[in-house]
Amino acid sequence: MLKGYIPPFNATVVQKLLDQGALLMGKTNLDEFAMGSGSTDGVFGPVKNPWSYSKQYREKRRQKAQGESEAADCLIAGGSSGGSAAAVSAFTCFAALGSDTGGSTRNPAAHCGLVGFKPSYGLVSRHGLIPLVNSMDVPGILTRCVDDTAIVLGVLAGHDPKDSTTVQDPVKPFMLPSLTDVNKLCIGIPKEYLVPELSSEVRSLWSKAAGLFESAGAKVIEVSLPHTSYSIVCYHVLCTSEVASNMARFDGLEYGHRCDINVSTEAMYAATRREGFNDVVRGRILSGNFFLLKENYENYFVKAQKVRRLIANDFVNIFNSGVDILLTPTTLSEAVPYLEFIKEDNRTRSAQGDIFTQAVNMAGLPAVSMPAALSHQGLPIGLQFIGRAFCDQKLLTVAKWFEKQVQFPVIQLPELMDGCSSVFENEKLASVSLKH
Amino acid sequence: MWARAVWLTSRGVLGGCQAFATKANPQESGRITAAVIEHLERLALVDFGSREAVARLEKAIAFADRLRAVDTDGVEPMESVLEDRCLYLRSDNVAEGNCAEELLQNSHCVVEEYFVAPPGPCAFKAGSGTTEVNPWPYNSLSYYFQTGNISLPKLDEKEPFLHS
Numbered sequence: 169m170l171k172g173y174i175p176p177f178n179a180t181v182v183q184k185l186l187d188q189g190a191l192l193m194g195k196t197n198l199d200e201f202a203m204g205s206g207s208t209d210g211v212f213g214p215v216k217n218p219w220s221y222s223k224q225y226r227e228k229r230r231q232k233a234q235g236e237s238e239a240a241d242c243l244i245a246g247g248s249s250g251g252s253a254a255a256v257s258a259f260t261c262f263a264a265l266g267s268d269t270g271g272s273t274r275n276p277a278a279h280c281g282l283v284g285f286k287p288s289y290g291l292v293s294r295h296g297l298i299p300l301v302n303s304m305d306v307p308g309i310l311t312r313c314v315d316d317t318a319i320v321l322g323v324l325a326g327h328d329p330k331d332s333t334t335v336q337d338p339v340k341p342f343m344l345p346s347l348t349d350v351n352k353l354c355i356g357i358p359k360e361y362l363v364p365e366l367s368s369e370v371r372s373l374w375s376k377a378a379g380l381f382e383s384a385g386a387k388v389i390e391v392s393l394p395h396t397s398y399s400i401v402c403y404h405v406l407c408t409s410e411v412a413s414n415m416a417r418f419d420g421l422e423y424g425h426r427c428d429i430n431v432s433t434e435a436m437y438a439a440t441r442r443e444g445f446n447d448v449v450r451g452r453i454l455s456g457n458f459f460l461l462k463e464n465y466e467n468y469f470v471k472a473q474k475v476r477r478l479i480a481n482d483f484v485n486i487f488n489s490g491v492d493i494l495l496t497p498t499t500l501s502e503a504v505p506y507l508e509f510i511k512e513d514n515r516t517r518s519a520q521g522d523i524f525t526q527a528v529n530m531a532g533l534p535a536v537s538m539p540a541a542l543s544h545q546g547l548p549i550g551l552q553f554i555g556r557a558f559c560d561q562k563l564l565t566v567a568k569w570f571e572k573q574v575q576f577p578v579i580q581l582p583e584l585m586d587g588c589s590s591v592f593e594n595e596k597l598a599s600v601s602l603k604h
Numbered sequence: 605m606w607a608r609a610v611w612l613t614s615r616g617v618l619g620g621c622q623a624f625a626t627k628a629n630p631q632e633s634g635r636i637t638a639a640v641i642e643h644l645e646r647l648a649l650v651d652f653g654s655r656e657a658v659a660r661l662e663k664a665i666a667f668a669d670r671l672r673a674v675d676t677d678g679v680e681p682m683e684s685v686l687e688d689r690c691l692y693l694r695s696d697n698v699a700e701g702n703c704a705e706e707l708l709q710n711s712h713c714v715v716e717e718y719f720v721a722p723p724g725p726c727a728f729k730a731g732s733g734t735t736e737v738n739p740w741p742y743n744s745l746s747y748y749f750q751t752g753n754i755s756l757p758k759l760d761e762k763e764p765f766l767h768s
Contacts, residue, residue: 174710176707176709241692289685290686303684303685327692329692332693332694333684333686335689337691369641395674398671398673398674401668401671404664404668405668405671412648421713421721422710424710424712429722431721432723433721433722434649435722436722437649438645438651441650442650442653445650450650454644454648454652454661455664455665457647458640458665459668461643468668468671470681472668474676474679474680474682475674477679477680477681478676478679509767515660515663515667532685
């Protein structure tokens with residue numbers, strides 16, 4: 169729909185980065201209109217996870233499957249901001265922006281071994297971010313280490329007169345303190361997130377991480393978010409309904425793709441939208457319109473809004489009871505091959521991909537996916553930390569402590585390394601950082 | 605250690621956690637009638653395009669029906685997580701603008717400072733000898749040509765576009 173479109177303005181988040189001297193490397197690929205959790209449904213084709221080419225993955229594959237073609241198994245990057253994640257993961261840039269409406273920044277971060285940060289709703293301006301769900305969207309930040317995320321967040325956070333949903337509390341850039349001890353911290357483990365579909369590797373890593381905090385002196389307790397099992401359904405209804413409204417602006421008249429039919433406005437709109445949107449987007453628009461029909465409005469849309477309040481209240485109750493941070497998995501498993509991913513349709517995959525992440529969007533809380541360890545196949549697994557609203561700094565401080573404990577390995581890309589071996593000598597570095 | 609205790613007991617497995625295994629309820633599928641399809645296409649200005657798309661919608665509805673199981677008596681709908689705060693309103697002064705030229709550049713069809721749209725559906729008069737063109741391009745009946753009481757407005761009468 170936006171093929172050939174050149175925006176006549178910069179998004180506030182982009183402008184803020186440019187004002188601080190950032191160099192724009194380019195725009196990245198994604199699922200069309202941010203709908204998806206694999207970055208497989210974009211106009212430019214699927215995004216390939218750089219870890220598909222990593223020494224760590226290739227070596228494990230060679231051990232297991234001798235003689236099989238290596239090219240066959242390109243992995244998904246996660247989505248919908250997979251292109252941004254792939255760019256940062258492959259050392260193309262220090263940081264990338266994504267969007268996060270249901271987990272679209274955290275999901276690819278987990279699959280690509282990155283720090284994927286979702287700020288509190290209202291902290292960062294959405295002006296210039298194509299809206300998907302106005303009450304849940306936030307711009308996301310993808311980097312290789314937590315300090316870089318803090319630097320970028322320091323630039324982006326703050327009230328924007330062009331986005332009236334940004335809060336007016338003053339914000340100033342911060343340096344993350346290095347936590348030396350965690351014994352004042354209370355970590356909550358939501359029991360409803362232990363679902364049967366969770367892979368055993370992720371589950372054991374989750375358990376290990378909890379144990380890590382406990383042995384360092386933190387209080388680690390099990391908590392309950394009783395409405396968790398309804399959050400994906402609630403999200404499905406609210407998302408499609410908002411999408412139905414937000415996509416109405418794409419009619420081919422003022423910008424974007426326009427078909428050749430000129431018989432009537434309706435015919436032109438209909439053909440433009442059929443040509444411009446893929447099946448996923450059209451499916452969501454139609455579903456959304458169904459839920460918004462007069463006879464369905466109360467039973468679906470308003471009902472989902474009520475359930476949303478219950479979900480948001482679950483989190484508030486937990487944080488009010490003394491828990492500082494929640495620790496959960498980010499995804500059900502590590503990245504799967506593209507060919508396997510596309511066997512199921514977008515809605516099914518989105519429901520699976522978003523299962524741990526979208527409740528956070530409904531409650532507007534800050535959350536971050538941290539790379540925790542490599543799987544047996546040599547692929548990254550991420551764990552998610554969730555904080556109280558507007559306690560983004562505290563969340564990142566804890567994430568930084570975790571990062572230091574875990575020492576997640578740097579991706580080894582042989583083709584890339586050959587030219588610049590001196591830079592990557594120190595494998596203990598979590599990244600080449602903005603700080604250096 | 606607490607962690608061992610949690611993972612060994614079988615908890616946290618709520619029935620609803622199979623949230624993404626879609627099973628269409630046979631009682632509720634088939635509620636997408638032709639009339640509903642037509643109505644949705646008209647509202648969304650997007651066509652279903654295929655039987656699969658309709659099936660996908662049926663599955664989406666079945667999925668959404670799980671919300672009925674939640675007790676929401678006395679719960680207010682939540683529109684925004686920032687509902688406790690005052691919305692920022694800036695003063696009504698012109699702060700920017702004057703970019704008509706830039707904006708017009710993005711459109712495919714522009715005349716002077718106007719975006720050019722094709723004629724609306726009511727511009728065609730039925731039975732006048734001119735070729736009747738069905739403004740609604742799909743194989744469903746157009747609202748304007750349905751039997752009964754709707755008479756086509758005259759060419760010079762103004763009609764808002766959305767009036768179904």
